[in-house]
Amino acid sequence: MESVPVRCPACRLDQPYLAPVYPCPCGSPTSPPLLPGAPPQPVTHRSWNDDWVTVRCLACGRHDEWPQPELCCPCGTVLRIPVRPVAPGGTLPSHIPSPRTAPAPRPPFRPTTIRTGPDAVTAAAAYLTWLGYRDVVRSAERPSSRIDLRAAGLIAQVDSTTRPTARRDVECLWLYALNSSVTGVLFSLAGYAPDAGARADGLRVPLFVMDLTGTPQPVNSPADELLSTGA
Numbered sequence: 001m002e003s004v005p006v007r008c009p010a011c012r013l014d015q016p017y018l019a020p021v022y023p024c025p026c027g028s029p030t031s032p033p034l035l036p037g038a039p040p041q042p043v044t045h046r047s048w049n050d051d052w053v054t055v056r057c058l059a060c061g062r063h064d065e066w067p068q069p070e071l072c073c074p075c076g077t078v079l080r081i082p083v084r085p086v087a088p089g090g091t092l093p094s095h096i097p098s099p100r101t102a103p104a105p106r107p108p109f110r111p112t113t114i115r116t117g118p119d120a121v122t123a124a125a126a127y128l129t130w131l132g133y134r135d136v137v138r139s140a141e142r143p144s145s146r147i148d149l150r151a152a153g154l155i156a157q158v159d160s161t162t163r164p165t166a167r168r169d170v171e172c173l174w175l176y177a178l179n180s181s182v183t184g185v186l187f188s189l190a191g192y193a194p195d196a197g198a199r200a201d202g203l204r205v206p207l208f209v210m211d212l213t214g215t216p217q218p219v220n221s222p223a224d225e226l227l228s229t230g231a
Contacts, residue, residue, distance in 0.1 A: 004034045004081070009042060011075040019081075022066050022178070025204050028059035032069050038082035043070065054086045064202060067175075106130060106230070111214035114189070117160040121148045123214035124158045124187040132231030147176060153231070155180065159188040165207075167196040174203045185226070187216055 006017045017034070024030045032055050052065040069081040109130045112123040125136045133151035146169075149156040157173050159165045165188040177184030185206045186192075192200070192207055197220060200207050206223035208216035218224045 004036050006040050006071055006079060006081065008073040008075060008077055008079060009039065010077040011073065013073060013075065015071075015073070017069070017071050017081055019069055020067075022055075024057040024060065024062060024064065026057060026060040026062065028057055030055055030057045030064070030066070032066060033084040034069065035082040035084045040071065040079035040081055043078040043080050050080075053083045055083075056086050106132075109215065114160075114210065114212045114214045117158075119214070120160040120187070120189060120210060121158045123210060124156060124208075124216065125149050126214075127187075127208075127216045128154065128156060128185070128231075131226065134231075146172070151231075154183045154185060156185040156187065159186065159190070162190050164188070164191050164193045165196055166193050167199045170196050170200045170203065170205055170207075174205050177205075183226075185223075192219065 003016050003018045005014060007014050019031045019034050021029045021031045032053055051068050053068050054063055055066045056063050063086060069083060071079045071081060073079060109127065112119065112126055114120050114123055121138055125138055128136050128149065128151060133154055136149055136151040138149050139147065146157050147155045148158045155173070155177055157169065159169065165186060170186065170192075173184040173186055183206070185208070186200070187208045187210055189210055189212075191209050197207065199205075200222070201220050204222045205220075206226045207219045208223055209219050210216045218227050
């Protein structure tokens with residue numbers, strides 16, 4: 001872990017900042033490379049794109065986007081901590097494949113017809129149970145986090161609206177899953193916006209699309225891997 005001294009430009013307070021550590025999909029701890037000597041920048045307004053930085057895993061060479069390091073000064077100023085840019089070039093793997101095992105054959109999935117939004121959640125819960133997740137629990141009332149289903153090691157969001165699921169939905173689910181150290185899975189009836197699919201590939205979020213028969217279908221490689229390996 002990397003630590004740098006930070007001076008708040010508003011109150012001139014000096015304090016150390018320790019870079020956060022995130023788990024790369026390859027299993028290695030990854031930390032944004034801080035830029036010593038570069039002054040922190042006060043956050044005066046929020047931009048979704050500015051809240052992310054590209055970080056390279058030193059173990060496998062994979063590039064991923066992680067939350068921009070920030071520090072809240074006791075004076076109330078939020079400071080954005082500069083990060084060393086990732087050098088361009090090099091061929092990187094598109095994803096880190098999961099370890100292959102030989103799971104027991106699953107019986108055919110029996111779908112549940114979808115007529116309402118709650119039916120979509122029921123169908124997703126049945127599918128996760130079929131994949132091998134135990135004690136899949138649905139929220140009695142949908143919380144502000146929009147997490148509809150929980151199981152051991154997993155949370156899931158079910159988008160039953162008529163619009164394609166947006167990139168921000170993918171990123172919010174990924175952050176909730178990261179904070180809880182679980183896998184986040186998305187189910188959608190209307191499919192996904194192009195940038196949402198690309199973002200999910202980068203964050204390794206499994207995406208499934210459902211039709212009205214209630215049969216989820218994987219739409220990206222993380223979902224293919226989840227279908228192949230199960231819980």
